[in-house]
Structure formats: C-alpha cells, structure tokens
Amino acid sequence: MVVDGGWGWMITLSAFVHSFLVDGICFTFGTFLEHFLKYFGGSNGKTQLLSSMISGTYLSMGLVSGALTDRFGCRRLAIVGLIVASVGLFLSTFSPNLDVMILLYGIVSGAGFGLVYTPSVVIVGHYFNKRRALATGIAVCGSGIGGFVFAPLSVLLIETYAWKGALWILSAIVLNGVIFAAFYRPLPSPPNTSAFASSTDTEIDLRDNSRCKQLVFAFKQTFNLTLLKSPTFALYSFSGFLVCTGFYIPFNFLPVFASDLNLSAREGAILISVMGIFNTVSRVLVGLLTDQSWANCILINSTMLFIGGIATCFVPICTTYAILIAYAALFGTTVGTFVALKSIILVELKGDKWLSKTLGLVNFMISISVFIGSPVAGALSDLTESYDAAFYFAGGTIGLAGLMCFPLRYIARWEHDRSPQDDETKEPRLTSMRTVHM
Incomplete structure (x- = not known):
C-alpha cells in the first residue's frame, strides 16, 4: 500500500529533520576544529580523524543498516540510532584524550547517524509512488539546510558555553529527533516480500525468513x-x-x-x-x-x-x-x-x-x-x-x-x-x- 500523501508528508518532514540533524552535525565539524586542536594538543592529521570517522562511519553503515531496517523496522532503528548518536556526542566531552574522543565522537556517533539515515530514506519510498522523487528530494534537502543552520549555531554555542557545553546542547537537539522518528508508522507489507529480494531477479527463496542470510x-x-x-x-x-x-x-x-x-x-x-x-x-x-x-x-x-x-x-x-x-x-x-x-x-x-x-x-x-x-x-x-x-x-x-x-x-x-x-x-x-x- 502506497499513500502518496496524507501521513506521508509527516514522514517526509521527519526524514527532512533527520537529514538536517545528521549532516548538520557532520558538515560543521570545522567550527570545532580549532578548539579540539587546542584542548587535546593533537596534530591536524590526527584531529581530522574526528571528522573522517563520524562521516565515514555513518556512510559505511549503509552496508548493514538496510538489513537492520528490514529486521527491526524504520521506527525502531531510527530511534536507536538517534539515542546512540546523542549519547556518543555527550560522552565525547568527557574524553581524557584524543583517542577516546575519536571513538566516542567519531565512531559511536557516526554509527548512530548511520542507523538513522537509511530508514529515513527508505520509509519515504514506502509512502510514495507517483510523488516519490518530490518527497525524497524534500527529505534530503535537510542536508544542506543543516549545514546552513548548525554552523552559526555551533559558533554561538561555543562562544556562550565553550565547546563542551556546545556539544551537550547539540546532543540534546539530536536526541529530540526521536520525536520525529516516532512518526515513522510502518505500512503493511505485501506477503512474501523482502527488502533484498523480488520474485523476478533473485534466486533466494523469499519464504526463507533467516535474517542472517538476508x-x-x-x-x-x-x-x-x-x-x-x-x-x-x-x-x-x-x-x-x-x-x-x-x-x-x-x-x-x-x-x-x-x-x-x-x-x-x-x-x-x-x-x-x-x-x-x-x-x-x-x-x-x-x-x-x-x-x-x-x-x-x-x-x-x-x-x-x-x-x-x-x-x-x-x-x-x-x-x-x-x-x-x-x-x-x-x-x-x-x-x-x-x-x-x-x-x-x-x-x-x-x-x-x-x-x-x-x-x-x-x-x-x-x-x-x-x-x-x-x-x-x-x-x-x-x-x-x-x-x-x-x-x-x-x-x-x-x-x-x-x-x-x-x-x-x-x-x-x-x-x-x-x-x-x-x-x-x-x-x-x-x-x-x-x-x-x-
């Protein structure tokens, strides 16, 4: 069943917000760079691992988040991802050194964002057919808007609360994305379908419900x-x-x-x-x-x-x-x-x-x-x-x-x-x- 409107537009808004949050955080790492360099005393090369890890991890999570979405559903996976990302950002401020910071800020938060992004794109496709391109376009536009908003916001927060306080507030903003993830109401799926297979182009038995095999x-x-x-x-x-x-x-x-x-x-x-x-x-x-x-x-x-x-x-x-x-x-x-x-x-x-x-x-x-x-x-x-x-x-x-x-x-x-x-x-x-x- 495809809605092509109605609640689908709420889904699109929620996906927009998640795109806004994910790329808004990733694109504005540069506003924190100077403060990270001064606080941890690391080299430019090593400090840049914070950016490459959070962005690279969230992108590479697409390798598994599709299977996880099929197993747990878009709503559950997005909620878990937002919680993981928020906790990673918050705990990173207590890092005693750059290595721990890379783990928490880069890998943990990046993995959380990776779990959010895939279901946000997938569920829009579930709710739209004729207007799918328009709805998906609106959803992914949150990426650029996030960079537009989060860059000056991050600077304002850093000036007011220092970089740790700024990350605390940003982690709270990310956590509020759970509200929008709750709107990811699943549509009933036709019988004998899978996210990874169709009867015309795969040799896998669709009646096999083994998630490991998927x-x-x-x-x-x-x-x-x-x-x-x-x-x-x-x-x-x-x-x-x-x-x-x-x-x-x-x-x-x-x-x-x-x-x-x-x-x-x-x-x-x-x-x-x-x-x-x-x-x-x-x-x-x-x-x-x-x-x-x-x-x-x-x-x-x-x-x-x-x-x-x-x-x-x-x-x-x-x-x-x-x-x-x-x-x-x-x-x-x-x-x-x-x-x-x-x-x-x-x-x-x-x-x-x-x-x-x-x-x-x-x-x-x-x-x-x-x-x-x-x-x-x-x-x-x-x-x-x-x-x-x-x-x-x-x-x-x-x-x-x-x-x-x-x-x-x-x-x-x-x-x-x-x-x-x-x-x-x-x-x-x-x-x-x-x-x-x-």
Missing part, C-alpha cells in the same frame, strides 16, 4: 566487484572516490583558514552556511535542469567538478571575505551537483536495471575515501605548517575527478558497442541492499 545477501550485493570489470563503471567509481576524498576538506578547513586571515569565528561559520544553502539549492536546480531533453548530465557534472576543484586550489590566495563567500557558494554548488547527478549518471551509463548494484558499490567506495581525505589533508598541513596544502590536495582530487568524467559518454558508447548485452539484456543476479545517498 544480511549475507546484502553484503554479497555490495561487494559484487565484478562490476569493476566495466571500464565505464570503474572510471566513474574512481572519479567518485576522488571527489569524496576532497569533499569534506573545505567544510573542515575553511573556518580555521578564515581565522588565520583575522576573520571572526562567526564569519567563518557563515562560509559553511553559504556552502550548505548552495548545496541545497543546486540539488533542486540541477534536478530540474537535467529533466530537460537537451541537458547533458555528464558534461554538467564534469564541468562543475573541474571548476570547483580549480577554485579550491586558489583558496590560499583568497585574502578577502567577499572572495571566500563567492568560493563557498561555488563549492556548495559543486558538491550539490555531484550528489544530485550521481544516480542519474549511473542510469545513463549502465541502465536502470543496474542502478541498485552500481549505486551500492559506488557509495561503499565513497565511504572509504571519506575516511582518508581529511586526515591526509591534516597531515599535509602539519608537514607544511600551513592550511594551503589541504586546499591544494582537495582541489587536485576534485579537479582530477572532473577531468576523468569528460570522456565517460564515449567510453560507455564504446563499451556498449563491444558487448551490448551487458547493458541491455543481462540482468544482475543480485538485487540491491538499501543504499543511502550522500
């Missing part, structure tokens, strides 16, 4: 590395890996870079807010643009990544606040474009029959790059004693990713001409686990 099935789906034999998919996957290696670096380093230019903490937070709002707006506008028959989504993606990467390399010579604001708007548009076009490009390159498999593997590779990117940028900053190297590194990886995408359409055409059955008639043997858009 979980193993989900892992087999995600780690179906035979997809990497496709030159088109391998190239786009590596491009996505490079993009997300640099994805969080400007979010994390721009506030401290602004501080070195003698800008206030609030001005640094506004830069994050600008990135957040342009991230949101660009997702909507790019979606509308690519619906036009003349639009070339691969060219749009490639151009924006290349321009965003080059602009990031030039951040070290930006000496005025106005120029930094312009860069923040451009970078927010760049990442919003990448996220909005990811599934669209995969459909164009490999066909919609392969979307669930390709998107699952791409998201897994992205989660690995998120673990790597910020700590490497921090280590480079330690070696050079300057934040410039972090922006060169981020800009280089994102710009290179854009360059790699330009010939994708031609490579896809060559691959299709060589073996057309791979794209049109060959059905994937495994169905998808539930995946989460970054």
Whole structure:
C-alpha cells in the first residue's frame, strides 16, 4: 500500500529533520576544529580523524543498516540510532584524550547517524509512488539546510558555553529527533516480500525468513566487484572516490583558514552556511535542469567538478571575505551537483536495471575515501605548517575527478558497442541492499 500523501508528508518532514540533524552535525565539524586542536594538543592529521570517522562511519553503515531496517523496522532503528548518536556526542566531552574522543565522537556517533539515515530514506519510498522523487528530494534537502543552520549555531554555542557545553546542547537537539522518528508508522507489507529480494531477479527463496542470510545477501550485493570489470563503471567509481576524498576538506578547513586571515569565528561559520544553502539549492536546480531533453548530465557534472576543484586550489590566495563567500557558494554548488547527478549518471551509463548494484558499490567506495581525505589533508598541513596544502590536495582530487568524467559518454558508447548485452539484456543476479545517498 502506497499513500502518496496524507501521513506521508509527516514522514517526509521527519526524514527532512533527520537529514538536517545528521549532516548538520557532520558538515560543521570545522567550527570545532580549532578548539579540539587546542584542548587535546593533537596534530591536524590526527584531529581530522574526528571528522573522517563520524562521516565515514555513518556512510559505511549503509552496508548493514538496510538489513537492520528490514529486521527491526524504520521506527525502531531510527530511534536507536538517534539515542546512540546523542549519547556518543555527550560522552565525547568527557574524553581524557584524543583517542577516546575519536571513538566516542567519531565512531559511536557516526554509527548512530548511520542507523538513522537509511530508514529515513527508505520509509519515504514506502509512502510514495507517483510523488516519490518530490518527497525524497524534500527529505534530503535537510542536508544542506543543516549545514546552513548548525554552523552559526555551533559558533554561538561555543562562544556562550565553550565547546563542551556546545556539544551537550547539540546532543540534546539530536536526541529530540526521536520525536520525529516516532512518526515513522510502518505500512503493511505485501506477503512474501523482502527488502533484498523480488520474485523476478533473485534466486533466494523469499519464504526463507533467516535474517542472517538476508544480511549475507546484502553484503554479497555490495561487494559484487565484478562490476569493476566495466571500464565505464570503474572510471566513474574512481572519479567518485576522488571527489569524496576532497569533499569534506573545505567544510573542515575553511573556518580555521578564515581565522588565520583575522576573520571572526562567526564569519567563518557563515562560509559553511553559504556552502550548505548552495548545496541545497543546486540539488533542486540541477534536478530540474537535467529533466530537460537537451541537458547533458555528464558534461554538467564534469564541468562543475573541474571548476570547483580549480577554485579550491586558489583558496590560499583568497585574502578577502567577499572572495571566500563567492568560493563557498561555488563549492556548495559543486558538491550539490555531484550528489544530485550521481544516480542519474549511473542510469545513463549502465541502465536502470543496474542502478541498485552500481549505486551500492559506488557509495561503499565513497565511504572509504571519506575516511582518508581529511586526515591526509591534516597531515599535509602539519608537514607544511600551513592550511594551503589541504586546499591544494582537495582541489587536485576534485579537479582530477572532473577531468576523468569528460570522456565517460564515449567510453560507455564504446563499451556498449563491444558487448551490448551487458547493458541491455543481462540482468544482475543480485538485487540491491538499501543504499543511502550522500
């Protein structure tokens, strides 16, 4: 049963709030960075593990949260996830050293957010059919709005209550997300259905209720590395890996870079807010643009990544606040474009029959790059004693990713001409686990 309205809009609002909370916390790590460096006395590289762990863990949790959602339901899993994330943030303020902080803030809170995000996306799909794209779009827009709101809020809280008090309040705000998770009322499911199988595309017996087998099935789906034999998919996957290696670096380093230019903490937070709002707006506008028959989504993606990467390399010579604001708007548009076009490009390159498999593997590779990117940028900053190297590194990886995408359409055409059955008639043997858009 699909509602396509009514209580479904309350579900959409709740999913929006959860997206707002999850990415709002993750995107505004940069406002805390300077305080973490001073308090724990760690290097930039190690301190950046806090950001990479919380973001990477929440993304990589998609590997198991789909199976857990099927086992326990969207409402229960989201409630547990919010409680875990809130407790992790709260307890992290009592950390005696950076290692414990990484465990509590990065891994525990990240795991909690990972448990929230998947059911929030999944349940919207349960309640909508004809309006599913609209409802999902509204729900994931909470991501950019979260960055827009939480950045200045975090600075205000830090100025008023110090970083520990700020995290206490943020953990309480996250805990209030439980109220919205309670609205995730499940719809009755048709008999003999599974989140991981359908009667037309899997060899698994649907009457087998073994959750362990379903979980193993989900892992087999995600780690179906035979997809990497496709030159088109391998190239786009590596491009996505490079993009997300640099994805969080400007979010994390721009506030401290602004501080070195003698800008206030609030001005640094506004830069994050600008990135957040342009991230949101660009997702909507790019979606509308690519619906036009003349639009070339691969060219749009490639151009924006290349321009965003080059602009990031030039951040070290930006000496005025106005120029930094312009860069923040451009970078927010760049990442919003990448996220909005990811599934669209995969459909164009490999066909919609392969979307669930390709998107699952791409998201897994992205989660690995998120673990790597910020700590490497921090280590480079330690070696050079300057934040410039972090922006060169981020800009280089994102710009290179854009360059790699330009010939994708031609490579896809060559691959299709060589073996057309791979794209049109060959059905994937495994169905998808539930995946989460970054």
